[in-house]
Amino acid sequence: MRDLTRIWLCLLLGVGQALASDFDWEVRRFSGRDYVSVEKITEFYDLPRGVKPENKSLSLVKGRRSLLFSLGSREVEINGAKYVLSFPVMEKDGVYWVSRMDLGKTIEPALRPERVPGIKPFTTVILDPGHGGRDKGAASPYEREKNFALDVARGVRNELRKAGVHVVMTRNSDEFIELHDRAALTNARSSAVFVSLHFNASPNREANGLEIFSVTPRGSPSSEYDELLVRDMVEEYGNANEVQSFTLAHAIQHALQGAKLNMFDRGVKRARFAVLRLTKVPAVLVEGGFLSHPEDAKRVASKEWRHTYASAIATGILEFQKLAAHKTAPRLAADYRKFPSLPTTTVAALPRPTPVAGGLNLRELPESGSD
Ligand SMILES: [Zn+2]
The missing domain is CATH 3.30.457.10 (Copper amine oxidase-like, N-terminal domain)
Incomplete structure (x- = not known):
């Protein structure tokens, strides 16, 4: 050897x-x-x-x-x-x-999130509605991305407040905020997680579905690239929490897939978006469907759909909070489908996947997958 x-x-x-x-x-x-x-x-x-x-x-x-x-x-x-x-x-x-x-960075935390080290209990959820003001984001026949994002953020905030969670919004009106200011606001707190809310668009009118991003691990290409780039070897603030951020994405992913959103699953992906690179707490960015896709856009334009979507995101964040506090694995999509209206307080009683032997010490995993 x-x-x-x-x-x-x-x-x-x-x-x-x-x-x-x-x-x-x-x-x-x-x-x-x-x-x-x-x-x-x-x-x-x-x-x-x-x-x-x-x-x-x-x-x-x-x-x-x-x-x-x-x-x-x-x-x-x-x-x-x-x-x-x-x-x-x-x-x-x-x-x-x-x-x-x-x-180390995907299979282990997705299969055994309860074993991911360094997920600390947090007091605050920072919600970041994308774009705002002169930056209108993607267009749709119904409404601009910036307005949908703010509406969904308010919906997530309301659900989280009902659960007693302290919420901070990077914007709560139609104003322009620089990306580094969103990160700075986040980095002023240590006991927090960060969730950025966006909607997608593509010149390919057939592109559709939901996707969630956490920061790309150092030494790995982002999901949209096939090859490693020089910048993929740079250690960013976000890399300190790359597995914790992935696990937050995982919790939200299953809550979304378990909700009746009727939207294609594009998966949990990796990207080096500024708000994921520059933040020092677990951070994800959720893209809630393509405004350039006729069916996705129609769904997003529905108030009921946005309510279901916002509730699912809040549920995923609450599952991550429980993981942080009690080391209980977030519910899987199948759990939500089986018990759609189960109060989160009784979730601990749900059957869990059989524990498996052994441990992968992620904290000790080297950063780079190539030399
Ligand atoms: Zn956007």
Whole structure:
């Protein structure tokens, strides 16, 4: 075993995690990047072994837990929701491989959010309605993005206040605010999370659906790029919380997928948007559908739809708050569908996925997935 691999294994498995230290990941290096086999991942997470790919897809399902990989793709489905990996799943010698980066930064926190270290209880939610004033954002036949974003932010604020959460808005009127001022307002508080609210637009009129962004891990390409760029190696403020931010995105993603929004799931993605790079607390940006898509735009224009959407975002934030306070995993999309109106206080009684052995010490994971 090469020294580098051995060092990484020690870091990955962490000190004092007896079960994990017995686990041999058999890390392999392809094109300067570390990979682990899907077979090892299934073994570690106690998913069905020996499953053969069908149509270049691997579907691993056990009880409430599921992992669905597609060869050559960065899209992965975890417990019924979509995520975009840093690097495509690849095949070597008839075996499917996933990058070490994706194991640590996406698969582990999505499967076991309750084990993510460094998620601290917080007192304040900062809601950031995108654009404002002269910056109108995307256009639709009904209303501009800036006005939809403010309306949704107020809806989320009202739901959070009902739950007793302190909310700060980066704007509560039609005013222009610089991105770094939004980050500065956030960074003036340490006990907070930040949620930016936007709607999408694309020259491709067929593009549609919901997507959530957290900051791109250092050493990883953002979801919209195939290749690593020089700036992908820069350590930004947001990188200090990259896994915590991802976990907030995960909690909101499942709340949205569990709500009756009738919108396509584009997944949890990574980006280096200014508000994600420059903020020092867990931060996400939610894109609530495409105003350039006729059906999405019609839904967003509906007051009822926006109410359902805002409630789901608030629910996801409250799930993350519970995770921070009590280490309880956020509800999955399937939980919301099964118990649509369950009060959040009784959620702890819900059946949970079977705990699996071992630990991935994310705190000790090296920052970069390539050299
Ligand atoms: Zn926007």
